[in-house]
Amino acid sequence: MSQLSSKSGLKQGVIDGLPLLGGYIPVAISFGVIAVQAGFSTLEATLISIFIYAGASQFLLVAMVASGAPLWLAVCMTLLVNVRHVVYAPNLVPYLPQSKAWPYLMHGLTDQIFALAHTRLPLMDDAKKVDWFKGVSMVAWLSWIVGTALGGIAGDSLTQQWPILDSVMPFALPALFLVLLAPKFSSKLWSATLFVTMTAALFLALSAFKNAAIPLAALCGAITFYLLTSHVERKQSHAR
């Protein structure tokens, strides 16, 4: 992460947000297509993307509404899928300077923005952080909104004309997560913990627990971390 340098916070944020486009736009187009197929208008699908702005849960909400599920259940399931977000902001607080803007900016705290902010903010001057967050989250939010609108208007023909958009561009997201996670493989303890978490998430996402894969995998990782830590502590106390 070498080039956190002379650029303004906003410009740096916009640049850091660009890799997200490859992942956000194709998924947002898919959401637009599915929402319209489920009976929502393009405007309604776009409003959902503007105000809920949480990928997987939007798909779930639209699918449940379309299938005639009770609305209270659709809302509960949406919030249950999003409950993982509660651990994001507390992990960023140690790096956030005082500003009244942070509560408003939290609307943009998606999975990917959290991953970027958790890696980038500790390396940045305090004076640039609010603008950086505005830049990166604005790129992501706008791409999600524009992608949804495009999907609603011309999604099917877009993906048929440019199949690369649907099949290749989404690899930008795992590539981004990989780059953000790579510096954290700093010790045997963390390498083992992260590897277990990644593997658990992969298999859980392939199984019937797709929507719960991320929190369940993080739980597996936390158990691994505590088992390994206590094992090391026990070894050290035996050695004394």
Next chain:
Amino acid sequence: MHVDIWIAIVVAAIGTYALRVVPLLWTQRHFNKHKANNTEARLPTWLSVLGPLMIAAMLGASLIPKAPSAASWIATAIGTVVTVLVWRKFKSLGLPVFCGVLSFGVAFGIALV
């Protein structure tokens, strides 16, 4: 669209925002209290451990190709290796992602032929 569906969407939007902002406000208040008392505030260990673990979990879940097939899995493996190698060389953000996506696309194209 029925009014009750819109009410559900508004409740989901407010709830999702609350899940993002309430923990921020609570943690900031906790940190400010410690600051006022001249003591050092720390996140509970379990919470600070969960940060990197959530990123690792997102990585694992996002590695699954949209249409899983031998070609897309091979391309995923190649894209992953290229991303890591470019990151090791340049330690930057954009270039490894670009090279990863490019190699994924090339490998996917070749594997399909």
